[in-house]
Amino acid sequence: MKKDAKTRIVVIGGGTGIFAVLVGLKKYFHNLTAIVTMADEGGSTGILREEFGILPPGDIRRALLALSREENKILFELFNYRFREGKSLSGHSFGNLMITALERLTGSFEKAVGEAAKMLGTQGDVLPVTLRQTRLWAELENRQIIRGETNIDIPRHDGRVRIKRAWLSPPVIINPRAEKAILRADIVVIGPGDLYTSLIPNILVRGVKPAFKKTRAKVVYLVNLMTKLGETSGFRASDFLKVMERYVGKNVIDYVVVSSKRPKPNRLRPYAQEESFWVKLDRENFPSSRRRGNKRGPMLVIGNLVRPRGFIRHDSEKTAKLIWSLV
């Protein structure tokens, strides 16, 4: 298969969600950029942020791995390795430590990411959405204020109370290279990923929303497959779109992609224990193509994007093919 060398694809997100999408897309497209949230503060990343005052390396690491060439097998494994022993090291991801050391050596997080990308031989760029330190905050419907990404991601509050609004404090401005990538893109893919902790923290960065307004790229929003306690409890597909449009703006998203084929009960069961459920496609709440008429608005794209086995995640190949079909 010959890769598409011309189309410029940008994927924006964080967490583990965009990994599969990037892995799939790199087979089809040459010109690929991942823009990654800088709000993460859990686990190994959280410790490194606190102790070194660096930007969060975790999501960057995952995107670099997704785009790395397969030839560098041992470096890939090394970068992906997590220490499981040792008082001081247990839980740390080696890739995170590498980005941290490179940051200290080069004096810049951006340069550190660039050097790691060179070593891994990534196909495409990985860009922090901002180069400034910030923190994610949220206010719940019950007026409770939640400070920090981890406290939203792993809720200690009642996870069924919905989030009213989220913001970054201090406010931070977009990484100029990320802005340029969005403006020049032919397709921008948002997600998949945790709505409030992986996707919206990107949109909240100053300059991202204007870039989305300005770009001539087709914007594709990949709706999650499963709901998440503390973020999207009880959400149906239209709820995801509604919240996303609240942050990114109306008339920005061109395609909203929803997976229709619910996995078998035995695969859903372990999720139910964590109060995570299959996202129902509520067609009635999407404007039909007839009703949409000439008015610009997202077109609902329905596909079967779920991996055939294991965790309920987007299948790399199927998702990439669907995006390819939208070019």
Added chain:
Amino acid sequence: MKKDAKTRIVVIGGGTGIFAVLVGLKKYFHNLTAIVTMADEGGSTGILREEFGILPPGDIRRALLALSREENKILFELFNYRFREGKSLSGHSFGNLMITALERLTGSFEKAVGEAAKMLGTQGDVLPVTLRQTRLWAELENRQIIRGETNIDIPRHDGRVRIKRAWLSPPVIINPRAEKAILRADIVVIGPGDLYTSLIPNILVRGVKPAFKKTRAKVVYLVNLMTKLGETSGFRASDFLKVMERYVGKNVIDYVVVSSKRPKPNRLRPYAQEESFWVKLDRENFPSSRRRGNKRGPMLVIGNLVRPRGFIRHDSEKTAKLIWSLV
């Protein structure tokens, strides 16, 4: 300058001592092997040994760095980087962490060293002297027993009491590749390095002494420039040779290299504070070439091998040239 592609050089030692020698030799010789002590248990290395039960990575790291190609500048710096912040990471060498992670990934310390060598593009092999875990012990002249390399290296006992004997417990056997390297070598260079904590722990490994006996290589012993409290207090050049021959055997060393030109007092002064003094060349205690007659015995080689500035260490270039002249 064209490099010598034929002569097989082996350098055996540990610590920071052999670094300069390897850096110099790689300019002159293609076929270079470093055999490295596995007795180190200080600092970052000590923590990793204890927490991961791995062989000590520190001296391996230094030898790999010494032999790395200069093109890999950032990887070199990364491998050499030491964390200075962070409760959990401060003091850890990134290169040590990398060898540790590689050991876990490949399941073998030897493979880990090989993978690190590939990444750094080292010119020549770096071999652990043994692939088994062991510990260095020493008995002092006052019958006190000292357990562990660090306690000899950084003495908590009276450092002026001489070491009576040193041994490894449990006894361990030579790495077959290290044995082969010694047997096939044209020149084997011992040192420079801390006599009891970097050099002798190699000789104490079972199979090393027989390999020295058997090899047709010329054996060169580079005597230290400075004495060291707790190991070689009050030693003159002949004392170094005497102790080394006690462990490696008589009629093994062909050349004993001593540096004759004492550095200026202002360079020696900081050393005196740590009770470290210039090693005097006591010619009277070396057999003259006439007295040596036909009997095999080490030939005294006198050179000015001290770096012109900074720490009193062997100069890479001068030392390499001297060894080159012995081929």
